[in-house]
Amino acid sequence: MNYLFHYLRKRPGAVGIVIVLTIITSALRVTHALINVNIFNALIKLEFHGFFYWVIIDIAVFAVLSVFLVLMQIQMAKTVQLLSLDLRKDIIRQLSGKSIEEFDKQDTGVYASWLTNDVTTIENDGFYNILQSVQIITDPVFSMIALAKFSWTFIPIIALVSFLTVFLPQLIHKRLASASLSTTKANEKLLNVINDSLRGFNTFSIFGVEKQLEARVTEAALFLLDKKVKQAKYQSIANNIAGFSNILGQVGIQAWTGYLALEKIISIGVIGSSGNLAYNVFNSLAVIAPIWTEMTALKPIFDKYHLTEKKNYKEEGQDFTENKFDSLEVINLQKKYQDREVFAHPINLCILRNQKVGVYGKSGSGKTTFMKIISGQIRSYTGKIQLNKVELNRLKYSALQKILLYVEQTPYLFNDTVRYNLTLGEHFADNEIIDALKKANLWETISKLPDGLDTEINENGNNFSGGQKQRLALARGLLRKRRLFLLDESTSNLDKKTALKVENTFLGLEDATVIFVSHQLHNENKSAFDQIIEI
Numbered sequence: 200m201n202y203l204f205h206y207l208r209k210r211p212g213a214v215g216i217v218i219v220l221t222i223i224t225s226a227l228r229v230t231h232a233l234i235n236v237n238i239f240n241a242l243i244k245l246e247f248h249g250f251f252y253w254v255i256i257d258i259a260v261f262a263v264l265s266v267f268l269v270l271m272q273i274q275m276a277k278t279v280q281l282l283s284l285d286l287r288k289d290i291i292r293q294l295s296g297k298s299i300e301e302f303d304k305q306d307t308g309v310y311a312s313w314l315t316n317d318v319t320t321i322e323n324d325g326f327y328n329i330l331q332s333v334q335i336i337t338d339p340v341f342s343m344i345a346l347a348k349f350s351w352t353f354i355p356i357i358a359l360v361s362f363l364t365v366f367l368p369q370l371i372h373k374r375l376a377s378a379s380l381s382t383t384k385a386n387e388k389l390l391n392v393i394n395d396s397l398r399g400f401n402t403f404s405i406f407g408v409e410k411q412l413e414a415r416v417t418e419a420a421l422f423l424l425d426k427k428v429k430q431a432k433y434q435s436i437a438n439n440i441a442g443f444s445n446i447l448g449q450v451g452i453q454a455w456t457g458y459l460a461l462e463k464i465i466s467i468g469v470i471g472s473s474g475n476l477a478y479n480v481f482n483s484l485a486v487i488a489p490i491w492t493e494m495t496a497l498k499p500i501f502d503k504y505h506l507t508e509k510k511n512y513k514e515e516g517q518d519f520t521e522n523k524f525d526s527l528e529v530i531n532l533q534k535k536y537q538d539r540e541v542f543a544h545p546i547n548l549c550i551l552r553n554q555k556v557g558v559y560g561k562s563g564s565g566k567t568t569f570m571k572i573i574s575g576q577i578r579s580y581t582g583k584i585q586l587n588k589v590e591l592n593r594l595k596y597s598a599l600q601k602i603l604l605y606v607e608q609t610p611y612l613f614n615d616t617v618r619y620n621l622t623l624g625e626h627f628a629d630n631e632i633i634d635a636l637k638k639a640n641l642w643e644t645i646s647k648l649p650d651g652l653d654t655e656i657n658e659n660g661n662n663f664s665g666g667q668k669q670r671l672a673l674a675r676g677l678l679r680k681r682r683l684f685l686l687d688e689s690t691s692n693l694d695k696k697t698a699l700k701v702e703n704t705f706l707g708l709e710d711a712t713v714i715f716v717s718h719q720l721h722n723e724n725k726s727a728f729d730q731i732i733e734i
Contacts, residue, residue, distance in 0.1 A: 202498070202501045203325050203326065203494060204329075206282045206286060207329065210278060213277065217271065217330050220267055220270055220274060221333040223267050224267050224268055224334070225334060225340075226337075226341055227260055227263060227264040227267065228341075228479060229342055229479070231257060231260050231264070231475070232342070232345065232472045232475040233345060234253055234256055234257045235472045235475065236466070236472045239467065239470070239472075240467070243467055275330050278326075279326045282322075282326045283318050283322050286318060286321065287318060290314060290318075290504055290506070293504060293508070294310060298576070298578065299576040300577055306391050306395075307394070308390040308391030308395070309387045309390075309391065311394070312386050312387040312391075313387075313503075313504065315390075316383065316386040316387070316390065317383055317386070317500050320497070320500065321500065321501075324494060325493075325494055325497050328490045328494050336483075338480070338482075339480040339483045339484060342477075342479040343480060345472075345476050346473065346477075346480075349465050349473065350459055350464060352455070353455065356451055357448070357481075360444060360447060361448075361480075361481075363444045371433050371437055375433040375437060375492050375493075375496050376492075376496040376499065378426070378430040378432075378433050379430055379493075379496040379497070379499070380496075381429070381430070382426045383499075383500055385419075385423040388419055388422065388423070389416075389419040389422070391419075392416060392418075392419040395415075396412050396415045396416055397412075400412065437489045437492055444484075448477060448480070448481035449474065449477045449481050452474070452477035452480075453473065453474055456469060456473040456474075514596075515596075516592075516593050516594050517594060518595055518597075518598045519587065523602070524586075524602050524712050525552050525588070526552065526585075526588065527548075527573065527683070528550075528583075528584070528585045528588075529546050529548045529549070530547055530585075531545040531546075531547060531581070531582035531583065532545055532546040532569070532581070532584060533545045533582055534565070534568055534580045535581075542565045542568075543564065545582060546569060546582075546734065548732055550714065550730070551712075553710065555706050555712070555713045555715070555729050556712075556714045556715070556728060556731070557725070557730070557732070558716045558731075558733075559731070559732075562718060564734045566687070566688075566716045566718075567716070569734060570605060570685050570687045572584065572591075573586075573603075573714075574599065574685050575594070578592055586602075603681055603682070603683035604676045604679055604681040604684055606673055606675070606676045606684070606685065608669075608687050608688035608691060610668055610675075612656050612663065612668055613656065614658045615655070616653045616656065617645055617654050617671070618652040618653055620656055620671060621652075621671065621674055621675055621678055622678070623675070629652070631678060632674075634677075635677040635678040636674045638677050638704045640670060640701055641667065641670040641674055665692035666692045666694070669689055669690065669691070670697075672689065673689055673690075673701060680711075682710070683711070683713075684711060684712070684713045684714070685714050685716075686713065686714065687716045688716055688718070689715075690702055690717075691717070695721070698721070699723055699724060702721070702724055703724060703727070715728075
């Protein structure tokens with residue numbers, strides 16, 4: 200429950216308004232029940248004027264109640280969305296603090312499920328429930344005060360039935376919590392399968408197995424169906440146990456009210472009102488157990504987010520005193536995957552400021568792994584890597600980001616504008632953007648697009664060729680004027696003429712060190728490299 204209250208404390212104003220509006224609506228409901236006493240008493244006594252007077256008052260109370268109910272529901276919906284926004288921000292901050300190596304341990308579909316399916320579950324079973332629990336408290340309190348005013352003997356009956364209503368459903372709490380966690384995992388699996396299958400649509404189509412799209416999604420959906428049915432079963436049992444206790448309580452109060460009226464202890468008019476008040480009490484109490492069960496069942500979902508951990512991988516380690524590159528020394532570097540050494544031989548090299556270095560090797564020789572290690576994406580290795588005379592693993596990842604830039608072979612393009620895909624939300628002047636695009640030999644293409652820099656890029660850049668994607672990624676790097684560029688097969692999808700032009704742009708950078716990785720370097724510009732290293 201602490202995790203829900205944590206978010207309520209973040210929005211005291213919005214939550215406070217919900218509480219005030221809930222108290223007002225509860226008070227008006229009880230006022231309606233008390234007015235009914237006067238209506239029935241006037242009817243029994245055949246008091247025409249008294250009867251219609253109290254009916255008019257009752258209508259006015261209902262009108263006011265309706266207005267406040269609308270205001271309360273609107274405010275509650277707004278508050279829940281604000282709480283969900285805060286939760287999503289915290290989840291994203293937690294993900295942002297992960298290393299790339301740690302982040303890649305889970306499929307992106309899992310993270311997407313956290314931010315969509317799981318948050319929706321938390322909205323419904325957590326935030327809405329905890330806000331509605333204010334009414335669960337205020338309705339019974341006001342109603343019990345009114346019943347006690349009629350006769351104190353109502354209180355022991357309410358206490359007994361309340362105990363049964365609240366605690367009996369707890370008998371299946373653990374099973375419901377387990378079923379809820381299983382449902383969230385099934386949701387994650389379904390989202391993974393959907394994303395994976397849709398991304399592989401072209402492959403299915405090429406091989407004529409389009410039916411696999413339906414088959415894979417159906418299999419995952421049936422798995423989710425089974426988990427949801429099991430969760431609904433336990434939820435239904437909890438609700439019906441509470442519901443039976445609710446009915447028992449209302450009937451008991453009605454019977455006791457009748458007895459008191461027959462004994463002339465209370466007026467007959469109280470019979471109708473006691474039913475309404477009993478409904479307020481026991482209906483509220485009947486939902487306490489299911490709501491409590493739903494809210495506590497959210498704990499496993501919150502636990503997997505690790506929101507209480509304040510660790511930020513990117514800020515661990517030391518910083519540079521200056522954002523400059525002096526040297527990179529690699530001594531006996533080796534990396535193992537499942538007890539298999541990646542590099543045929545340990546890597547040894549020394550690269551100095553402003554040098555241009557070519558790295559080549561056959562497919563599978565570990566070129567990309569090497570680049571990911573020196574860019575800080577992979578932290579587990581043997582040997583030594585010293586950047587500016589400091590061991591790489593001692594440095595903050597954020598410190599590395601200020602000095603070097605890694606441009607991958609298959610860059611990811613966002614479903615946004617060309618401008619956004621270059622700036623990634625940072626501010627750059629148009630002339631800087633255009634200059635970077637010119638150096639990447641892409642400005643001529645972009646300038647001819649209907650909206651230029653503001654042209655929308657389709658999902659994963661499907662409206663761009665492989666070569667255009669690579670040049671856009673290179674322009675991202677040129678725009679940031681880093682001191683050390685790591686280019687991983689970054690011109691592999693370009694024709695030879697364009698590749699040479701782009702490579703020569705980087706080779707001509709005076710105040711930058713560049714490491715090119717390629718399975719085969721071009722003879723035309725080999726002489727421009729200060730070092731050529733084989734992996």
